[in-house]
Amino acid sequence: PAWICQRFRNSYHYATLYDRDRRIPVYSAYKYQPGPGDRSKSWFVEPQLIDPEYVKDMYGEDYIEMKYKITPEKTGQSQAINKDYKHLQSLNLERGHLSPSCHHTGNNKKWATFTLTNIVPQDSTLNKGAWNDYETTTMKEKTNGCETTYVIVGILPGNNYISGKRVNVPSHIWSAACCVVGTKPKKAWAVIAENNKKNKVQELSLGQLEARLRDFYGGRMITLFNNACPRQ
Structure with a gap:
């Protein structure tokens, strides 16, 4: 695995643990700070996964090819590339963010979530349905009264792959949040969802989610x- 401090335009925005073999993130961790801004029209990859000596900022595949003379195929040896996420509609899958752009404020922070190291193949019904409801509505309700909310969104790897067995399709997606007032954690909550068209998000305590992860x-x-x- 690779630890990535997700950097865009010379600033750090959140952190990701990336599974190089399955070419998906294990989790992304961030502060919940929703606000205005635009979604990125481009997708980025991580030069630092190609070579630790390369720049730490995320960039598009075209820029990397121009700057380092590295083809997308070579980039794809260390991570997912845009080509991996083509032709997903027939599988009812789409690019699903772990750290979602809607939980960040300002173009730079929102655009930083559009790196493929923060993306998994997510069931389209779930991504547009119950998971979106959790990200936009439930999180807003549960964070009411919190001064700072820390979030970790992760996956459980599945048995299926896309793009010629290059990129794993997670079996589950989970999220955990911790609400802090002053310096004290006041409450926490968690959810987990099967990554399929059942379109169900199950609410858990933090302790219950940890137990599920331990079992897995x-x-x-x-x-x-x-x-x-x-934990309760």
């Missing part, structure tokens, strides 16, 4: 938010 990862101890937030 063979009993390994998993604590979100460094054990600082309420």
Whole structure:
């Protein structure tokens, strides 16, 4: 895996743990700060995954090809590329953000979510339906009264792949949030959804989500938010 501090236009915006083998993020972590701004019309990749000596900012495949003389195919050895996400409609899949642009303010922060290292193949029905409702409506309601809300959105890898077995299709997508007032975590919550057209998001406590993740990862101890937030 690769730890990525997601940098765009010389500023850091959120963090991602990236699975190079499955070519999808394991999770992205960020502060919930929704506000105005535009969605990016371009998609970015990470030069630092091609070579640690390369620039830390995300860029488009065309720029990388021009600057480093590296083809998209070579870029694709270390990560997903645009070509991987073509022809998804027939599979009822689309590009699903882990750190969503709607949870950020201003063009730079929103555009920084349009790196393919923050994207998974997500069921279209879920992405447009119950998951979108959670991102836009439920999060707004639950964060009422919070001064700062920290969020981690992650996946559980699945058995299916797209693009000639290059990119994994997650079996589940999950999200956890911790609400802080002053310096004290006041409450936390979590959800998980099967990545399919059932279009259902299940609400959990933070502790319940951690237990689900522990089961999936063979009993390994998993604590979100460094054990600082309420589990119940």
